[in-house]
Structure formats: structure tokens, C-alpha cells
Amino acid sequence: MNFTFTDEQRLIAETAREFADREIIPRVRDNDRAGRFDRELASKLGEIGFLGAPVSEEYGGRSLDYISYALIVEQVGRADSSARTVVSVQSSLVCGSIEQWGSEEQKREWLPRLCSGEALGCFGLTEPDTGSDAANLRTRAKKVDGGWVINGNKMWISMGNVAEVALVFAQTDPDKRHKGLACFLVPTASEGYRAQEIHGKLGLRASDTAEISLDDVEVPDSAMLGEIGDGFKVAMSALDKGRYSVAAGCVGICEGCVDASVSYAQERRQFDVPIASFQLVQELIADMIVKRDAARMLVFRAGELKDRGQPSTVETSIAKLFATESAVECANAAIQVHGGSGYVDDYPVERYLRDARVTTLYEGTSQIQKLIIGRDATGINALLPPQPGA
Ligand code: CAA
Numbered sequence: 001m002n003f004t005f006t007d008e009q010r011l012i013a014e015t016a017r018e019f020a021d022r023e024i025i026p027r028v029r030d031n032d033r034a035g036r037f038d039r040e041l042a043s044k045l046g047e048i049g050f051l052g053a054p055v056s057e058e059y060g061g062r063s064l065d066y067i068s069y070a071l072i073v074e075q076v077g078r079a080d081s082s083a084r085t086v087v088s089v090q091s092s093l094v095c096g097s098i099e100q101w102g103s104e105e106q107k108r109e110w111l112p113r114l115c116s117g118e119a120l121g122c123f124g125l126t127e128p129d130t131g132s133d134a135a136n137l138r139t140r141a142k143k144v145d146g147g148w149v150i151n152g153n154k155m156w157i158s159m160g161n162v163a164e165v166a167l168v169f170a171q172t173d174p175d176k177r178h179k180g181l182a183c184f185l186v187p188t189a190s191e192g193y194r195a196q197e198i199h200g201k202l203g204l205r206a207s208d209t210a211e212i213s214l215d216d217v218e219v220p221d222s223a224m225l226g227e228i229g230d231g232f233k234v235a236m237s238a239l240d241k242g243r244y245s246v247a248a249g250c251v252g253i254c255e256g257c258v259d260a261s262v263s264y265a266q267e268r269r270q271f272d273v274p275i276a277s278f279q280l281v282q283e284l285i286a287d288m289i290v291k292r293d294a295a296r297m298l299v300f301r302a303g304e305l306k307d308r309g310q311p312s313t314v315e316t317s318i319a320k321l322f323a324t325e326s327a328v329e330c331a332n333a334a335i336q337v338h339g340g341s342g343y344v345d346d347y348p349v350e351r352y353l354r355d356a357r358v359t360t361l362y363e364g365t366s367q368i369q370k371l372i373i374g375r376d377a378t379g380i381n382a383l384l385p386p387q388p389g390a
Pocket of ligand 1: 233240363368381
């Protein structure tokens with residue numbers, strides 16, 4: 001593993017840091033308080049090229065390597081996890097899937113507009129009764145002349161109210177379980193597509209989250225991404241990219257916690273000295289730094305495998321598990337350093353905690369990541385009933 005950044009990667013990290021400080025941080029508290037999805041900011045993320053960073057230039061992306069992508073996502077995550085969610089969903093789940101699985105026509109139709117931020121997309125996998133058990137979808141796609149009719153409900157869909165296109169995963173033949181799943185590119189203006197905003201979230205308040213219903217939504221054959229039966233692989237390969245992005249964003253949260261805690265501890269005085277003088281405060285900060293750096297290394301390891309085109313599912317799960325849990329722990333510790341001041345939004349740390357909390361749930365819970373890691377280590381799928389005598 002190469003521990004030295006190229007000049008280009010260093011420049012990308014610097015540009016992302018400046019963009020985050022200039023364009024994201026000044027609006028983050030107001031957006032969070034108002035629970036407002038900032039469409040203008042999403043467009044700015046597109047203009048600077050952050051919504052299609054790993055997508056090929058041929059389709060409007062930046063053709064960046066995965067380390068560069070992580071450096072961008074880290075800085076956006078340090079500034080605002082709601083904005084980072086736009087980057088992760090759009091670049092990894094939506095554009096990444098279309099680029100990997102789409103026909104030439106689908107790529108030309110959607111990728112340039114998604115990469116530029118002119119259009120937004122969402123990823124409709126999860127359902128009210130189907131979360132971790134992603135193969136067990138209730139949404140049905142029925143074959144009709146020239147196309148498909150889709151019926152079902154999707155839940156917890158980031159950007160579902162603001163997207164122009166939804167990747168909708170549906171079962172074409174329940175007897176085939178995951179081998180019957182298909183993925184469709186559904187324009188959200190389609191008749192029968194309805195999205196409703198989910199209110200009352202603990203965090204990610206400036207991120208749009210939707211419940212979606214599909215009532216007899218008709219799409220042509222050309223809307224299918226890949227083939228019938230590819231749906232589960234489309235979803236899993238998308239999550240390989242999405243989990244990587246979530247992990248990188250969480251490194252950014254850890255970094256923000258360190259920065260905020262160091263500067264607060266240096267300024268805040270108690271017992272006539274800065275609280276940074278106290279060993280127990282230094283311990284809190286040191287633990288955050290170790291978690292930030294370890295999480296970052298795990299992200300880069302997964303990124304390097306992706307850049308080499310090698311399998312990275314397990315390494316991505318390790319990075320996602322560690323980075324997301326670390327982000328929660330760092331944010332909690334950062335509040336401890338800030339004392340009462342950390343409990344209100346004059347400082348970013350209470351938002352870091354609220355925003356970090358969902359990352360151990362979405363795109364696969366920490367428990368799912370552990371089962372993926374455990375299965376790889378033991379060769380036993382703990383999701384299947386135990387096989388006595390096996
Ligand atoms: N890439 C491509 N194909 C893959 C793959 C990958 N990473 N992982 C598995 N597959 C393929 C396998 O090769 C296998 O193919 P065959 O049938 O041809 O052999 C097939 O998929 C089934 O694989 P598994 O046996 O591993 O599948 P499983 O049922 O055991 O998977 C699971 C279990 C890993 C737990 C999976 O269901 C899973 O990841 N669940 C969590 C779902 C999840 O993360 N949901 C979050 C949704 S997104 C979201 O949060 C919303 C948002 O807006 C942000």
C-alpha cells in the first residue's frame with residue numbers, strides 16, 4: 001500500500017477542504033435547524049465535480065481514483081453529513097450502478113446530468129418490511145407488452161423527494177428469490193410514483209428522506225438496469241461503493257471532532273489553565289486521533305483494492321464498520337471535551353453525534369458488516385439456519 005499522495009491527490013484534498021469551508025460550513029447550522037434540503041448546495045457539489053468524481057469523463061464524471069474520491073468525501077463529511085449523503089448516494093449508489101450495469105443509451109441519458117447535479121437520483125432498495133434481508137423484496141415487477149408494471153413501497157430512501165430518477169429494485173419472480181430481482185431506472189415523474197418526506201429524524205436533518213409508493217408504475221423494457229435476475233448483484237455492487245463513501249464521510253466526522261476538540265480545549269480555561277493541560281482531556285483527544293487515523297487507513301486500503309479492480313467487499317465492510325462506529329464514539333467524546341457547550345449547536349459536535357448515528361444503520365448495519373466479515377473468515381454463512389453435522 002502506498003502511503004504517499006500524488007500531487008493531484010493533494011490538490012484534490014486541498015480543493016475539497018476549501019470548498020467545504022467556503023460553501024458548506026456557513027450554511028450547515030441553518031439548514032440543520034430548518035430541516036431543509038439545500039438544492040442549491042447540491043448543484044454546487046455538482047458544479048465542482050463532486051457528484052461524479054469516480055465516474056468516467058466520457059459520461060460527465062471526473063475519472064478520479066478511489067483514494068481521491070475518499071479525500072473529497074472526507075472533507076464534505078467533515079463539513080456536513082447531509083451534503084455528504086448527496087455525494088454518496090449520487091456518486092456511488094446511483095451513478096456507480098448506472099456506469100457499471102447500464103446500457104450505453106442509459107449511461108448517455110442519465111450520467112452527464114447526474115454528474116453535473118442538474119438531476120438528482122435515489123436508490124430504492126429498502127422497504128418497510130425489508131432492510132437487512134435485501135433479497136426478500138415485496139415490490140413486484142410484472143411483465144407486460146413492451147415493458148413492466150411495478151407495485152410496492154420503499155422506505156428510508158435518501159433524496160426520494162428531490163430525485164428525478166429512482167433506481168427501483170423489484171422482484172420479477174418470487175420463487176427465484178434473489179435470482180428473480182431486477183433493477184429499473186424509474187423517472188420520478190412517472191404516473192403512480194409518489195414520495196413523502198419522513199420527518200422527525202434524530203440527525204441528517206438537512207438530508208431528504210422519503211417513503212415511496214409505486215402504484216402500477218409503467219416502465220419500458222429499456223428501463224431495466226442489467227438483466228432480469230441481476231438486481232441483487234446491482235444492489236450489492238452499489239453497496240460496495242456506497243459503504244466506502246459512508247466510511248470516508250465518517251473519517252471526516254472524526255476529523256471534525258478532533259479539530260473542534262483541540263481548538264476548544266486550547267481556548268477553554270478551568271482551574272486557571274487551558275483544559276488541554278489536563279491528562280484526561282488529552283486522553284479523550286488522543287483516542288479520537290487514533291480512531292480517525294485507523295479509520296482513514298482502512299478506507300484507503302479498500303480504495304486501493306477498488307483502484308486495482310480487485311474484490312473489496314470484505315475490506316469495505318471492515319472500513320465501514322470501524323469508521324462509522326468510530327464517528328459515533330469520537331462525536332460522543334468531543335461533546336465530553338466541550339462540556340455544556342457541546343450540547344448546543346454553537347459548536348458542530350452535537351450535530352456530529354446526531355448525524356453519525358445513522359451511519360451504523362444505513363447501507364448495512366454494523367451487525368450486517370460483522371456477518372460479512374465473519375462469513376469470510378469462517379466460511380460459514382450465519383444468516384442461514386445452522387447445518388447440524390456439516
Ligand atoms: N457484488 C456483486 N455481487 C454480489 C456481491 C457484491 N458485493 N455480494 C454478493 N453478490 C452476489 C453473490 O455472488 C451471489 O451471486 P449468485 O447467486 O450468482 O451466487 C448473490 O449475490 C447472493 O450473494 P449472498 O449469498 O452473499 O447473499 P446474501 O443473501 O447472503 O446477502 C447480505 C446477505 C450480505 C446480508 C445482504 O443481504 C446485505 O448486504 N444486506 C444489507 C442490505 C443493506 O445494506 N441495505 C441498505 C440499503 S441502502 C440504504 O441504506 C438507503 C439509502 O438511501 C442510503
